[in-house]
Amino acid sequence: xxxxxxxxxxxxxxxxxxxxxxxxxxxxxxxxxxxxxxxxxxxxxxxxxxxxxxxxxxxxxxxxxxxxxxxxxxxxxxxxxxxxxxxxxxxxxxxxxxxxxxxxxxxxxxxxxxxxxxxxxxxxxxxxxxxxxxxxxxxxxxxxxxxxxxxxxxxxxxxxxxxxxxxxxxxxxxxxxxxxxxxxxxxxxxxxxxxxxxxxxxxxxxxxxxxxxxxxxxxxxxxxxxxxxxxxxxxxxxxxxxxxxxxxxxxxxxxxxxxxxxxxxxxxxxxxxxxxxxxxxxxxxxxxxxxxxxxxxxxxxxxxxxxxxxxxxxxxxxxxxxxxxxxxxxxxxxxxxxxxxxxxxxxxxxxxxxxxxxxxxxxxxxxxxxxxxxxxxxxxxxxxxxxxxxxxxxxxxxxxxxxxxxxxxxxxxxxxxxxxxxxxxxxxxxxxxxxxxxxxxxxxxxxxxxxxxxxxxxxxxxxxxxxxxxxxxxxxxxxxxxxxxxxxxxxxxxxxxxxxxxxxxxxxxxxxxxx
Amino acid sequence: xxxxxxxxxxxxxxxxxxxxxxxxxxxxxxxxxxxxxxxxxxxxxxxxxxxxxxxxxxxxxxxxxxxxxxxxxxxxxxxxxxxxxxxxxxxxxxxxxxxxxxxxxxxxxxxxxxxxxxxxxxxxxxxxxxxxxxxxxxxxxxxxxxxxxxxxxxxxxxxxxxxxxxxxxxxxxxxxxxxxxxxxxxxxxxxxxxxxxxxxxxxxxxxxxxxxxxxxxxxxxxxxxxxxxxxxxxxxxxxxxxxxxxxxxxxxxxxxxxxxxxxxxxxxxxxxxxxxxxxxxxxxxxxxxxxxxxxxxxxxx
Numbered sequence: 132x133x134x135x136x137x138x139x140x141x142x143x144x145x146x147x148x149x150x151x152x153x154x155x156x157x158x159x160x161x162x163x164x165x166x167x168x169x170x171x172x173x174x175x176x177x178x179x180x181x182x183x184x185x186x187x188x189x190x191x192x193x194x195x196x197x198x199x200x201x202x203x204x205x206x207x208x209x210x211x212x213x214x215x216x217x218x219x220x221x222x223x224x225x226x227x228x229x230x231x232x233x234x235x236x237x238x239x240x241x242x243x244x245x246x247x248x249x250x251x252x253x254x255x256x257x258x259x260x261x262x263x264x265x266x267x268x269x270x271x272x273x274x275x276x277x278x279x280x281x282x283x284x285x286x287x288x289x290x291x292x293x294x295x296x297x298x299x300x301x302x303x304x305x306x307x308x309x310x311x312x313x314x315x316x317x318x319x320x321x322x323x324x325x326x327x328x329x330x331x332x333x334x335x336x337x338x339x340x341x342x343x344x345x346x347x348x349x350x351x352x353x354x355x356x357x358x359x360x361x362x363x364x365x366x367x368x369x370x371x372x373x374x375x376x377x378x379x380x381x382x383x384x385x386x387x388x389x390x391x392x393x394x395x396x397x398x399x400x401x402x403x404x405x406x407x408x409x410x411x412x413x414x415x416x417x418x419x420x421x422x423x424x425x426x427x428x429x430x431x432x433x434x435x436x437x438x439x440x441x442x443x444x445x446x447x448x449x450x451x452x453x454x455x456x457x458x459x460x461x462x463x464x465x466x467x468x469x470x471x472x473x474x475x476x477x478x479x480x481x482x483x484x485x486x487x488x489x490x491x492x493x494x495x496x497x498x499x500x501x502x503x504x505x506x507x508x509x510x511x512x513x514x515x516x517x518x519x520x521x522x523x524x525x526x527x528x529x530x531x532x533x534x535x536x537x538x539x540x541x542x543x544x545x546x547x548x549x550x551x552x553x554x555x556x557x558x559x560x561x562x563x564x565x566x567x568x569x570x571x572x573x574x575x576x577x578x579x580x581x582x583x584x585x586x587x588x589x590x591x592x593x594x595x596x597x598x599x600x601x602x603x604x605x606x607x608x609x610x611x612x613x614x615x616x617x618x619x620x621x622x623x624x625x626x627x628x629x630x631x632x633x634x635x636x637x638x639x640x641x642x643x644x645x646x
Numbered sequence: 647x648x649x650x651x652x653x654x655x656x657x658x659x660x661x662x663x664x665x666x667x668x669x670x671x672x673x674x675x676x677x678x679x680x681x682x683x684x685x686x687x688x689x690x691x692x693x694x695x696x697x698x699x700x701x702x703x704x705x706x707x708x709x710x711x712x713x714x715x716x717x718x719x720x721x722x723x724x725x726x727x728x729x730x731x732x733x734x735x736x737x738x739x740x741x742x743x744x745x746x747x748x749x750x751x752x753x754x755x756x757x758x759x760x761x762x763x764x765x766x767x768x769x770x771x772x773x774x775x776x777x778x779x780x781x782x783x784x785x786x787x788x789x790x791x792x793x794x795x796x797x798x799x800x801x802x803x804x805x806x807x808x809x810x811x812x813x814x815x816x817x818x819x820x821x822x823x824x825x826x827x828x829x830x831x832x833x834x835x836x837x838x839x840x841x842x843x844x845x846x847x848x849x850x851x852x853x854x855x856x857x858x859x860x861x862x863x864x865x866x867x868x869x870x871x872x873x874x875x876x877x878x879x880x881x882x883x884x885x886x887x888x889x890x891x892x893x894x895x896x897x898x899x900x901x902x903x904x905x906x907x908x909x910x911x912x913x914x915x916x917x918x919x920x921x922x923x924x925x926x927x928x929x930x931x932x933x934x935x936x937x938x939x940x941x942x943x944x945x946x947x
Contacts, residue, residue: 188731188901188905189726189730189735190722190723190724190731190904190908190913192724197724199724199908200908271696340804340805340806341805342734342804342805342896344900344901344904345803345804345896346802346804346805348805368802370800371894371900371904372891374784374892375799375800375891375893375894378787378791378792378800379802381792382791382795382798382799384798384799384800385802532906532907533908533909534907534908534909535672
């Protein structure tokens with residue numbers, strides 16, 4: 132199943148930032164717990180909101196299918212609409228109203244919303260959707276959409292101005308969820324360039340000025356179908372250094388800094404009208420490792436279980452997440468539909484040693500590949516190495532740069548890799564794991580259950596299938612999700628209306644403002 | 647003079663080759679980085695062909711170098727033209743370095759001469775020289791932006807406007823760069839000055855009541871100082887990498903860090919070449935300046 136780097140960057144979350152300078156010097160006493168961002172407060176109309184996110188320098192782009200850094204995802208989310216978004220682990224209708232699967236699951240009827248207009252005033256139609264499908268999956272694109280591995284996007288038929296029929300490549304019971312998971316943004320029929328003058332979307336804000344690596348100035352689109360936004364102007368700022376993001380809010384140059392490192396949160400807000408906030412428990416991100424089950428020693432389920440028993444989750448949560456999180460139960464997908472909330476395995480060094488002995492892996496030398504995709508990844512790998520030494524495994528952390536992490540040969544030769552994934556639907560999570568030959572668990576029961584979960588039309592069958600998937604993973608799986616991490620932001624206390632649609636790292640600012 | 651220019655051009659050619667090959671040798675494959683690890687072998691091959699990566703290194707270097715001569719820096723991994731991505735950034739970094747250098751020249755000359763006779767000044771310069779630039783930058787942010795709130799902590803420059811239109815955003819980056827360059831320049835100038843001051847002819851002049859500073863010290867120090875200023879000026883552009891990052895200043899240093907992290911090799915190649923080329927140019931100019939300011943060298947041939 133093809134998987135572009137962009138998809139992975141998005142799902143894993145980017146941490147362009149390097150180690151922090153000031154963060155480490157913060158007070159050693161724990162700061163007060165982050166404040167949960169609640170939906171209760173309503174922003175007032177008018178004014179402007181300045182939000183800063185990690186950017187990619189002059190590589191920043193208004194192309195919704197070329198987004199590669201957090202600032203691109205956040206900005207383009209308010210400029211363009213998706214067909215369906217993910218809210219609370221389920222597909223929520225946006226530009227589409229419904230995706231109704233045919234009885235055999237081999238195609239679905241996509242019904243579109245009426246009364247939507249583009250920023251230039253023209254009406255939104257099925258032609259725009261058909262064009263967007265073709266555009267995002269064109270093979271000559273540098274990063275074609277992975278949606279085409281589920282749907283045959285070349286054979287989309289337009290039935291009328293509000294209806295399309297989309298053939299699928301395998302039976303899919305909930306096509307809306309797949310569409311939502313792969314961020315199916317809609318661009319205008321015929322659009323090929325995305326400059327401040329040609330970037331036309333249907334979103335709640337339209338672009339008035341844009342300079343890659345600096346900022347985008349967005350103006351409220353008063354004809355937005357879902358109710359116009361609160362602030363008159365949204366300024367989305369792009370910075371590459373995490374400390375600079377934090378400083379911008381602390382000194383009043385910005386109102387909101389997205390995804391700040393734990394160490395900087397620990398250092399406190401630094402100002403009485405600024406606070407550290409979290410998107411909430413159900414948006415926590417799974418931090419962990421995936422073991423390579425295709426080569427020794429982890430091709431033996433006993434060796435995999437031994438590692439899970441040897442991990443000291445509490446100590447990893449304390450020292451890597453600095454307490455901003457909780458121990459994980461080795462399953463990815465916390466907070467989404469059908470996730471199995473089970474107790475984490477208890478640490479048992481003796482049992483781990485015994486299992487390793489049985490698997491013939493006592494004293495084995497293994498490499499774990501790591502990169503600082505998220506701040507703390509490399510530290511977690513070093514810590515894991517120490518913990519596994521206690522059960523007699525010799526771990527060699529293989530710390531590399533972000534750009535080279537996915538070198539296929541190196542990935543296949545590693546015994547394990549660091550891996551994190553946020554609260555995305557289970558079908559997406561297991562598709563992502565299966566996308567890498569060396570990360571996939573080749574287990575017949577697992578693969579059958581995943582296919583059944585994908586094809587199931589009713590909720591009972593879906594739950595049954597995903598429970599089986601997670602039973603297999605709990606029993607002989609190759610994922611070690613040692614922690615669930617908070618996504619933290621630094622905000623002026625007046626900031627309100629920030630929503631999570633999909634991943635908390637890339638909040639939706641279309642309704643945000645100042646209370 | 648002609649031979650110096652020719653040597654400069656040859657060095658630039660060697661530098662461009664080293665940059666190209668050096669960056670090519672970095673770990674990570676641009677195609678798999680771009681397409682993801684699970685792209686089919688046919689797609690990887692097609693992309694390799696499309697990007698021209700299936701041809702020998704020398705051929706690709708030739709194309710890249712001939713593109714450079716016509717001002718074409720190639721395309722970034724994102725598909726954008728590299729020259730477009732760098733245009734404003736080069737100007738912004740040059741502006742920062744230019745302002746710093748303008749302040750540095752009189753300050754370092756004055757303090758350098760003072761340091762030749764005042765221990766405390768030269769000790770101060772030594773202390774400054776031992777502090778890494780990013781520590782200075784972070785310290786400046788803590789003191790002047792977060793505690794005193796005199797200047798912005800981050801150099802946020804609105805879209806479509808030049809940093810020059812926002813002088814307050816330039817103050818802290820300039821101060822940090824200035825501090826970095828000053829320490830070195832003061833030390834070099836003061837050591838040149840104290841050598842002159844200790845020489846017998848200066849002693850003789852002083853005994854005869856001739857003002858030594860204007861007639862002996864400055865003329866002797868100037869060739870050294872000019873050389874230091876030129877080299878420092880360029881190293882402020884390159885050495886500003888961390889300073890730019892700390893302040894989020896939209897210059898080439900910040901872009902270099904981001905591009906290395908995201909593996910955008912064409913951008914890295916162009917930036918390293920620009921920084922290296924500027925340094926070569928500065929050395930060449932310094933060489934010419936020294937000949938111009940030192941009559942002995944001009945007449946020797």
